[in-house]
Amino acid sequence: MKLVGRLARACLEGGRLVRLTYPPFHVLVALVDGLPYAIEDACNHAGASLSEGERDGGCVSCPMHGYVFELATGRLVLPRGLCGDQRCFVARIDGDEVVVSDPGAALTLIGP
Numbered sequence: 357m358k359l360v361g362r363l364a365r366a367c368l369e370g371g372r373l374v375r376l377t378y379p380p381f382h383v384l385v386a387l388v389d390g391l392p393y394a395i396e397d398a399c400n401h402a403g404a405s406l407s408e409g410e411r412d413g414g415c416v417s418c419p420m421h422g423y424v425f426e427l428a429t430g431r432l433v434l435p436r437g438l439c440g441d442q443r444c445f446v447a448r449i450d451g452d453e454v455v456v457s458d459p460g461a462a463l464t465l466i467g468p
Contacts (some may be wrong), residue, residue: 357457375407394445395430401439
């Protein structure tokens with residue numbers, strides 16, 4: 357896994373949605389019931405930034421067309437079938453920080 361970034365857990369308090377820069381994907385990070393989750397920030401439907409959307413409990417709605425995605429799984433909740441689910445990243449708490457990693461990025465190991 358490749359490190360996407362680290363951010364203070366405090367900046368996610370109060371239901372805030374935070375965007376981490378990670379070209380070309382960028383990552384939306386949020387706490388749901390105190391646990392960190394991270395999904396691709398660009399909506400699969402039209403590419404709008406989900407971090408600029410509205411939060412409703414464990415979901416975020418796209419600011420462009422209102423598509424609703426589950427933050428914990430990236431699953432498209434509404435409207436079903438019109439685009440795919442959002443790509444998920446690994447998010448974990450490390451002390452006072454949230455660490456986000458890309459499970460799809462391979463690390464290159466350099467010989468002995």
